[in-house]
Amino acid sequence: MTSQAREREAVLEVQHLKKYFPVTGSIGRIGGVKGEVKAVNNVSLNLYPGETYGLVGESGSGKSTTGRTILRLTEPTDGKVIYNNQNIFELSQKELKSVRRDMQMVFQDPFSSLNPRIRIGKALEEPLTIHSIGRKIERQDRVFEILDKVGMRAEHYYRYPHEFSGGQRQRLGLARALISNPKILICDEPVSALDVSIQSQVINLLQQLQDEFNLTYLFITHDISVVHHISDRIGVMYLGEIVEEAPTESLFASPLHPYTQGLLSAVPGKHRTQARERIVLKGEIPSPLDPPTGCMFHTRCPFATDRCKVEIPQKKEISPGHVVACHLYDE
16 A cells, blocks of 8 residues: 555555456357456556546556446456445445446447437436436436536437537537436546547546546546546556556656656657657567566566566555556665
8 A cells, every 4th residue: 555545545446456358269168268368467546536547558458448347347357346335346236236326437439328219318317217316307407407517508408329529429428427426437538539629628528527526537548648637646557457656747757667658758749758768669568368477568678687577576666656566666
């Protein structure tokens, strides 16, 4: 536990989360299980009230699977997620229903989460109906209210999903997530499919809504420059593991892990650390079906030694709240 963690009480605790997917024979289960894809491997993090925790890494690093497993949209292999002093992995489906009201997800593609045959107003009312919130007229009023909050007009209540632009659909995805008045939003690449100008609008909207409703965000993205603008703390994920975690300004001022330095080197302008040489990440992220031994990053790391190939680095707190898993900082 870091010194920062000891000072505040977390609203959500993720402890040693694992999600492995079995790989079977080429036809169904013929030939039995061939191995496991370790999509999420021993991830621990805390979310604190009113903050945004940015989870960043390349495609295939396990970020989205982490978010979906936290909400039990994908069942975990191991670990705990503690909310309101209970492990939600141990809850029945009936008990989980009340937790889902407090924890919602914003998807990368909101169109896929909206029924194309149902008008937007009815689609937004659906979570209220599921959780038995209010009477029919109160539910309709709530929809008009939340549409206004996300910058949409009352007339949009009667339209179908295909009648909206990408940016408008993402606003509607936000509205659907907010309609039940949750405390935590898990945002899975919510702006990656949008034009840059629309990205900034959605990010500004997320920040406004967070201030107004005192929301806590887990913001998942592959774009480290995006999390700089919205996050209070950042976790850098590589091949199913968090290799560095720090307050945002600390991470950008002094990135410690070679992988983090490589991600920042790829971003032009002010995000690049002037004091360090540029680090180019060579090759592709290894397969989680057959991950490297020792440090997962050693196959692409310019500072790797023989020790890195055989020994897994332990996480160390280098400065308050700044934790890294790298043999470079053992002394």
